[in-house]
Structure formats: C-alpha cells, structure tokens
Amino acid sequence: MSTATVDAPASTLVKRPSFKERYDNYINGQWTAPVQGKYFDNISPTDGKVFTQVAHSTKEDLELAVNAADKAFKTWGKTSSTERSIILNRIADIMEQNLEYLAAVETIDNGKAIRETSAADIPLAIDHFRYFAGVIRAEEGSHNELDEYTVSLIVEEPVGVVAQIIPWNFPILMAVWKLAPALAAGCTVVLKPAESTPTSILVLMELVGHLIPPGVVNVVNGFGAELGRALVTNPKVKKAAFTGSTATGRLVMQYATENIIPVTLELGGKSPNVFFPSVMDADDAFLDKAIEGAVLFALNQGEICTCPSRLLVHEAIADRFVEKVVERTEAIRMGDPLDTTTMMGAQASRIQFEKISTYLKLGKEEGAEVLTGGEPQQMDGALAEGFYIQPTIFKGHNKMRIFQEEIFGPVLAFTTFKDTDDAVAIANDTLYGLGAGVWTRDAHEIYQVPRAIQAGRIWINQYHAYPAGAPFGGYKQSGIGRENHKMMLSHYRQSKNMLISYNKNKLGFF
Amino acid sequence: MTSRLDATDKAIALIRQLKETHGPLMFYQAGGCCEGTQPQCFEKGGFYLRMNDVCIGTVEACDFWVDKDLFEYWKHAHFTLDVLDGFGVGGFSLETPLGKTFKVHYRLFTDEELKDLAPVKTAE
Secondary structure, eight states: OOTTTTTTTGGGOOOOOOOOOOOEEEEEEEEOTHHHHHEEEEEEETEEEEEEEEOOOOOOHHHHHHHHHHHHHHHHTHHHHHHHHOOOOOHHHHHHHHHHHHHHHHHHHHHHOOOOOOOHHHHHHHHHHHHHHHHHOOOOOEEEETTEEEEEEEEEOOOOEEEEEEEESSSHHHHHHHHHHHHTOOEEEEEOOOOTOOOOHHHHHHGGGGGGGGTTTOOOOOHHHHHHHHHEEEOOOOEEEEEHHEEEHHHHHHHHHHTTOEEEOOOOOEEEEEGGGGGGGGSSSHHHHHHHHHHHGGGGGGGGGTOOOOEEEEEEEEEOOOHHHHHHHHHHHOOOTTTTTTSOOOSSSSSHHHHHHHHHHHHHHOEEEEEEEBBBBOOOGGGSOOOOBBOOEEEOOTTTTHHHSSOOOOOOEEESSSOOOOOHHHHOOOOSSSEEEEEOOHHHHHHHHHHEEEEEEEEESOOOOTTTSBBOOEEETTOOOBBBBBBGGGGEEEEEEEEOOOSSSSSSSO | OOEEEOEEEEHHHHHHHHHHOOEEEEEEEESSEEEETEEEEOOOOOOOOOOEEEEEEEEEEEEEEHHHHHHHHHHHHEEEEEEEEOOOSSSTTTTTTTTTEEEEEEEEEEEEHHTOOOOOOOOO
C-alpha cells in the first residue's frame, strides 16, 4: 500500500466543506429542534473527530414527522405525475449544480474517497431522480374488457406514509434509492438516516427542501433502538423499507406484522466473483478489466452489500491470475479521502473498523493465508486517528468464517474451483443471494453459469455497476424487493381494481 | 465442562444498567450487512426466534441466541461478550443510544475443549 498523506500535491486536495454546529430534524418543511433538546456527536471517520452534532430524537419527534407526512399525503397523493416528475427533475438539477459540494460532504460524513463520491454516489443519486421522473410520465393503467358488459380498470394508488431506514455505507445514494420511487409513486416519507452518517442527507435537504411541499419528506435522526419500533408500528405508516442486517431486517418485518404493512428489505450478501479459465486466454484489455473486477472488493472500502468478497478462480489459472490481483491490490493508494488521487478512504466508524480488525485476526486463526494486507493501516498527521484498514486478500476455503460472514470491509476471501459444477456449488454455498460476478470469454458459460447462481444481480464481465433501470435486490436471506427499477413503484402502491358492469339486467339469483 | 460464552466486567456492568431501564434482556446474533454479525441486545421476548435457533449460554440471566445457520460456523469458537465505546454499525440494539456497542471476541476451542463443551438449547 502506498499512502498519499504526505506527498500529495496540494492541488489534488478538495476543499473541506464547512458544517453548521448542529443540525435539527427536517419536519414539515422546517428545521425542527428535537422535543427533548438532545443532540449527539457526528464523528468523521476520516480523522476520528467530531465535525457536527445532530438531533437525538425520541418518539415525540417521530410523531411530529409522521403527522406531517400524513397531512401532506392528502394533497401530495393527488398530485399529477407531471407535477411530481417536474419536482424530481428539479431536485436532480440542484444536486448536479452542487455535485462537488455534496461529494465532499459525503466524504467527510462517511469516510469514502472523494473520487468515489464524485464519480459514483452523487451522480448515481442524481440520475436516480431523473429515472423515476421519467418513468412515471410514461406509465399507464390498464383497461380490460372481461366480457361484453364487464370492464376491469386497474388504478395504481400510493400507499401513503412510508418509513425508510437508511444504511451508512452510501448515506445519500441509499436514501435516494428509497426516496425517489416513493415520491414518484405519490407517497410521503419519514426517513431515518443511520446514526453514524446522519449529516449528508440533511445537507441535501438544505439544498432541495424548498422544492418539495412541506411534510412530503421528513428526516428524523436518532437511534434505531429508540425509534425503529415506534416508526414502523405507527398506525399512520403504511409501508416500511430497510437496508441493514438480517436480524434487524427480521425485526422490521416483525414490527410490520402489527398493522399488516408491506416491507422491502435489503440485507446484505457474501457475493461470489467467479473467474473461468478463458479469462487468461489473452493478455489484453479484457484481462486487465477482469483483474480490476477482482480488485473491486476494495471499492467503497468493501462497505457494500454486494462487495465481491469471495473470489473463486479456476485452478488452471488461479496462481497466475491471483498474482496479478495481488499486484493490483498493492497499488491501491490509501490517503486523505478528500484527495482526488486517493483510491481508498476510511471505514465508516470506529466500531466498523474494530469489527473488520476482528475478522483479520480470525482469518489468520482459522488458517487462511494472507496474500496481502491483513492489518489496520496507521495513517500519519491529521488522519492518524481515522479508521483505515489495508486492502486484504486471504487464501482459504469456503467453509471458513471469513468466506461465510459479511465482513463489510476491504477483505477478499479467495479459493479455487475445479470445474463449472464446483464453481456453482461454491458460489451458492452461502446464506445470501444478493450479487455475483461471472467472468469468461465462453458464450455458453455467459448464460448458463449466471442462471445457475442463486442471486438477484449477476454481473457478467463487469462488476459494481448500478445504473438506474437495472433491478437490484436479493434472493435467499438477502431480502425482499427490487430497488433501482420502476418495479419498485409497485412496492409503494396499492392496486385498485374498479370492476364495472354495463349490463342493466339482474343476475337472477334473488 | 467448557462454557461457550463469557462476558467482560464492562459488558456485565452495561447489561445491569440496561436492565434497570428495560427489564429482562436477550441477545441475538445473526448475519448480513452493516450491524450484521454484531451481538444485538433486545428486551427479552422482543425478537422472534427462528425455529432451532441456538442459545449458546447466558450472561446475567440473559439468553445469548445465535442464528441456527451461522451456529454451524460459530460452534467451534468461544464467545466473550465485551463492550466498545462508540456506535456506528446501526441496528436496533439497546445499548447504542448510550454511546456503547456490544462486541464479541472469538477464540477457537482446543481439541481438548471440543470434547467437553457445554450443551446448547434450541428454540422450539
């Protein structure tokens, strides 16, 4: 690993944005102090220091937010798709005008490198609003003449107030994945950001809040332990969306049984990234791309539910291929996340840093071989107290804990396979089914292997692309629902069937 | 007999503090992203167990349950429940508003210990 802290030219450093001393909740279009007046510190993982405070909310604050959302729904739910589309496009435009600022804010809040927030997080969020602004303009309901006298109309109606609980790995982007379809469908929202990354969404609301009618989007900060149950079981909440762990996801489902409301859940994975022998048939651009594809485990410091955290390579090419993967991994430049030349930033919190460190120790105890990395990364100067981990590659077997548990860090578990059946068996030997990668030059493998892998998203000859319009969600214990696609609209809607008779004659029963 | 679960003094002190506020407690550990594979502390009975989930022991009269699928990978390790200062992985665990996070330290059992492990109970 090279570190960019000391030797980076000043010109590559993005200016650190300034923050307010504290941020209130955003309720009913107003910045609203928490009822009990408490706040908690928000620490930047880049340097381990407090950079602002946010509201430590209680049930009273949720009540205000849900009531505001419920009131707003009475008018927002009746707006035309044209009106909603225009607003979503305006939000996207303002975000685009402030892309550099939002990217820097996200880097301070989450710790990831500015290169990624500038090129992925914020641009994808912008496009997400535009995608949903577009699709709702082209939608039509259905009319079906069931017989000469009977017509069935299907009208899609928004469910109402929705509760959205957001993870900390892509604070703005994951909020937008949930916000954009909900607003497009005509729902109003109470959104709870993650407690370790609560600020960037508030900064986004500072920029775009005035574009949205009061009460349509409400942001309440605080802790899941104090807010989760009250939010999901509030009788005015008609749907819940959550991204996080399986235990918490099951708890959200459990709470949703109280008022029988639907849930969508995205609960993580342990995604296999499978490389077949033909990958090394030529030393060309495709091989170069494939090597990068294996190293994408380090994107976002590995804090992605679809992190390609299991590397499966055919034994015929394993040694040669992995040597190149190690070499490329060792070229990852760690450094100040605000430096545009930094390739990998800080883990999102001290606790996450500690968790990854535990797995580094565990992998060694289990007998896995460290091919590179394997330790926390001590940075210099201002970053010395930040939460940095070396990108790490372990060699082992699929029954090891580092192959089965989602580490959510830059830790790759590598093993080999003998043939296609073996590859598929190992790929599917996991509790999860969120993502997978398949790399090959063989036309048959390109179709047959992805069909055999039990996962909601299979990338073929690429990885970590998230364009709006490509549905994203999990098989098995990875969750319920498909985000990032117009089909998500159906999760925020009820289908109403109007069944009309044009026959003047009675049935004849009575 | 070798126990599967112990707790540090700090963890015990925090459990006692949480009991004063919330009454009887339970722990549950499963997988997934963000707070996945972290021990989660809930009010006793507040989490709906899966059939055949495994209780690996108790701390301060709180059952420590683990997901039945992951127990297959965790049954070879001793768990020491500890506490870290700070929060950040998310989830609904009760200690986080206090600025604390429960954490497990693992130690693989020796061959000798594996022969004489404490029995587990399963959810029915």
